[in-house]
Amino acid sequence: MGSSNSPNKNGEALIYILGWYIFSLSISIYNKWMFGKGLDFKFPILITSFHQFCLMILSCGVLYFNPRLRPTINTINEDEGHDEDINELTPQEKSNESFITFLSIFKMKLTTYFKQIFPCSLASSGDIGLSNVSFKFVSLSLYTMLKTSSLIFVLLFGLLFKLEKFHWRLVVIVLVMTGSVAMMVKKPDVIDSIPNNGDEYSKMGIILVLGASMMSGLRWSFTQLLLKRNNYTNNSILTIFYISPSMCATLFLVGLIFEGWLNFTSSPIWEIKGLFGTIGLMIIPGVLAFMMTLCEFKLLTVAQIITLSIAGIFKELLTIILSSIIFGDKLSFINCIGLIFTFIDIMWYNYYRYKENQMKTYQKIPTEVAENSSSSIDTIIESEIGNNRGNLTNVELRKL
Secondary structure (H helix, E strand, C coil), X not given: CHHHHHHHHHHHHHHHHHHHHHHHHHHHHHHHHHHCCCCCCCCHHHHHHHHXXXXXXXXXXXXXXXXXXXXXXXXXXXXXXXXXXXXHCCHHHHHHHHHHHHHHCCCCCHXXXXXXXXXXXXXXXXXXXXXXXXXXXXXXXXXXXXXXXHHHHHHHHHHHCCCCCCCHHHHHHHHHHHHHHHXXXXXXXXXXXXXXXXXXECHHHHHHHHHHHHHHHHHHHHHHHHHHHXXXXXXXXXXXXXXXXXXXXXHHHHHHHHCCHHHHHCCCHHHHHCHHHHHHHHHHHHHHHHHHHHHHHHHHHHCCHHHHHHXXXXXXXXXXXXXXXXXXXXXXXXXXXXXXHHHHHHHHHHHHHHXXXXXXXXXXXXXXXXXXXXXXXXXXXXXXXXXXXXXXXXXXXXXX
16 A cells, blocks of 8 residues: 555655745745845845735635644634524624634633744744845855754754754764855855955855854744644644744834834835835745745655755755856855755754654554554554654745
8 A cells, every 4th residue: 555655645745845946946036136136125124024924814814714724722612502593693793703713713822822932933033034134145045055054053952952862973963064164155266356246255144144044943943842832833834823923023123123114115116116016026925935835834744854855955956056047146166065065964964863763763663563563563653754754854934
């Protein structure tokens, strides 16, 4: 039975990987164009808050039309007391009743929200906000290379929050990654000879990307804690639904402070592109980001961690190649060597985690099942890997 389903799963995985590539690459190129020298829209924080608003609306729509993705913690008694008189309500009252019931499914104690959801929102806001601001100062290829350094902070914060067990391999992985980052930030000599391109390797931009990488590592840790402790966020759509409102509010307030609402509304782009054209430009990345997340969500259900790791590396390579073609980004030989070491380091880390998870899975299999049914072993292994895949993969939400 496993072999007959394998071709179908492989086909699905290819479709979702293709969608992941298309939407992720589109977001990267679009954001660089919008916040860089292309459109030069100078308000990345306020615009990113608008993206989060779009994600909140879209995730709400998906949850409304797909009940299977909703949390079940509040739905145990949701229909009690309603069956007797539901037919006596008018169509408008039934509609209101249905919408109120829908909203009640997601209610959560404020203390739970601020202890578990809000820290993840703050870290995500820092990650995405700093990432989009950095596009004003660095090239897309340099951003892509430096953002891989988030693995360093994933491991450091993982050890700090006891999500990772200390092992000598982790030390080597961090040291190799640190050396690779140093190689990747080495400015090619050719950059100095290209007019107006020196700022593509600016210190401010590099600091912003590394800051975003640090927030990405912190975000990963908070997300893992969220998945372990919170019964409301057991899939990507629910996670977006719960964290996007506070992300939107946080980024909006920070944008008001640093970018200014009057500056935003008086920007020349509103006259150049028009009201609806400008709003459309701001909506597009939110839709692309949501579609990317849907592809990731489905991909996680049919692909193994090693497949995801390889697909992710090819996606980063494609991003760098496209940025060279579209924006004329230049890489030196030492940059390329650093990038190769980074990819090898990431593959080593993911393989290490994959083997570690496999060992844990086998240890969980009851002895009596292992002795009596080999097919049951396969079922349990597949179930355990599926349940833990969210903890193995740092899902790429940074572009949302």
